[in-house]
Amino acid sequence: MRTVRRTVPTVETTQLLKGVLDLAVLSVLAAEDGYGYDVVRRLRDSGLADVAEASVYGTLRRLFRSGCLSSYVVPSEEGPHRKYYALNARGRRALEEMVKSWNGFTEVVDRLVKEAA
Amino acid sequence: MTVSATDLDLRVQPYLDAVRAAMGAVPPAEQPEFLEDVTSHLLEVASEGPGDLELRLGPPATYADEVVTAAGYETPGPAAPGWAAGAARDSALLSWWRRSQAVAELRELAPQLWPGWWVLRPFLVVAGALVVTSGGRLANEPGPQVLGVLAAMLAVPTSIRWGRSRKLHRLSDALVTVAAVVGFVVVANGVLTLPRYRFVDSGSSYMPGVITRGDGTPITNIYAYDAAGNPVQVLLYDQQGRPLDDIPSHTRDGQQLVTVLPLDANGQPILNAYPREQQGVPPPVVSVPPASTPRSGDTTSTTSTTVG
Numbered sequence: 001m002r003t004v005r006r007t008v009p010t011v012e013t014t015q016l017l018k019g020v021l022d023l024a025v026l027s028v029l030a031a032e033d034g035y036g037y038d039v040v041r042r043l044r045d046s047g048l049a050d051v052a053e054a055s056v057y058g059t060l061r062r063l064f065r066s067g068c069l070s071s072y073v074v075p076s077e078e079g080p081h082r083k084y085y086a087l088n089a090r091g092r093r094a095l096e097e098m099v100k101s102w103n104g105f106t107e108v109v110d111r112l113v114k115e116a117a
Numbered sequence: 118m119t120v121s122a123t124d125l126d127l128r129v130q131p132y133l134d135a136v137r138a139a140m141g142a143v144p145p146a147e148q149p150e151f152l153e154d155v156t157s158h159l160l161e162v163a164s165e166g167p168g169d170l171e172l173r174l175g176p177p178a179t180y181a182d183e184v185v186t187a188a189g190y191e192t193p194g195p196a197a198p199g200w201a202a203g204a205a206r207d208s209a210l211l212s213w214w215r216r217s218q219a220v221a222e223l224r225e226l227a228p229q230l231w232p233g234w235w236v237l238r239p240f241l242v243v244a245g246a247l248v249v250t251s252g253g254r255l256a257n258e259p260g261p262q263v264l265g266v267l268a269a270m271l272a273v274p275t276s277i278r279w280g281r282s283r284k285l286h287r288l289s290d291a292l293v294t295v296a297a298v299v300g301f302v303v304v305a306n307g308v309l310t311l312p313r314y315r316f317v318d319s320g321s322s323y324m325p326g327v328i329t330r331g332d333g334t335p336i337t338n339i340y341a342y343d344a345a346g347n348p349v350q351v352l353l354y355d356q357q358g359r360p361l362d363d364i365p366s367h368t369r370d371g372q373q374l375v376t377v378l379p380l381d382a383n384g385q386p387i388l389n390a391y392p393r394e395q396q397g398v399p400p401p402v403v404s405v406p407p408a409s410t411p412r413s414g415d416t417t418s419t420t421s422t423t424v425g
Contacts, residue, residue: 036158
């Protein structure tokens with residue numbers, strides 16, 4: 001059973017996370033459709049240990065409202081019905097744009113960091 | 118590990134309540150769906166095991182703020198539950214407020230101004246306290262003033278700490294704010310009602326060039342004593358080096374200034390009782406004896422005693 005977050009998020013990681021959460025969530029869903037908690041788990045498993053449930057749920061909702069995601073409900077016998085989110089065409093285009101920006105941005109920052117070292 | 122349904126509901130309820138309270142900015146049409154989504158997410162987390170949800174999700178209010186913000190809605194803010202967003206939504210004034218560019222810039226600037234207020238308010242509290250304890254003036258002696266400034270400076274870090282972590286120190290922060298506002302009102306009132314220098318021109322006792330106190334009453338004599346109470350002969354000078362020797366002996370309308378000494382039990386004047394009063398005595402009147410013989414006991418008239 002997962003209990004406490006082991007790390008205390010620093011200011012830097014929190015700020016960075018806020019900036020890339022859309023990109024991270026869209027990427028996770030591009031790989032496979034997912035429901036809220038599932039997306040959180042996949043993000044954490046991939047290394048974003050500090051990501052908060054509330055941020056992910058809210059992001060999913062926002063992306064859905066902006067038309068990047070579609071949703072469907074999968075009925076379940078033992079637990080609550082799960083609402084799955086999936087990337088639609090618009091979402092895929094948005095993801096492409098974000099990846100481009102991200103790559104450009106990280107290139108610049110990497111260079112800066114190398115020069116500083 | 119199975120968790121009973123009621124357990125889940127109980128643990129999840131505070132979070133749902135918090136989300137409902139923070140949901141003011143969500144359009145009414147979307148609220149049921151939003152709440153449903155959040156509920157199923159919360160139940161999913163809660164059904165992992167019986168541990169304290171707050172360890173996983175943080176405090177309900179923080180969770181609610183974050184989920185509403187991340188979903189792209191405005192939150193009402195930590196201090197204003199749903200009523201503000203709901204009721205004010207209909208006000209035309211408020212929609213101007215939200216749309217106005219100048220107001221938007223002010224609102225952006227406001228968070229930067231908070232630290233200034235946190236630094237200022239201990240000084241307001243101290244100033245108010247000084248005015249109140251010194252009966253309306255800002256404690257004319259430098260001692261209390263210096264102490265007050267030092268105390269205020271020492272209180273600044275605490276004030277900042279209370280202001281920044283307003284959720285933790287809500288009561289302290291509120292108390293200090295109230296005290297500072299009260300202090301400001303008290304000081305402002307004190308400043309506005311400062312005694313002004315008035316020239317008392319009641320027509321009877323003021324002459325230009327006569328030494329007067331700050332409130333206009335004239336000083337017609339000055340007595341100098343040492344600390345043991347013995348009179349000393351001194352020469353007094355003003356700030357321009359002029360001797361104080363033009364203390365008048367008459368008032369403007371001709372009344373003579375006479376020292377009135379209190380009398381002791383035997384009717385003798387007490388020479389060392391102070392302050393000694395000086396009064397204007399009306400010019401002596403020569404009384405014409407009445408045509409009829411004065412009554413033998415009639416000696417009470419005081420105006421016929423002296424011919425000046």
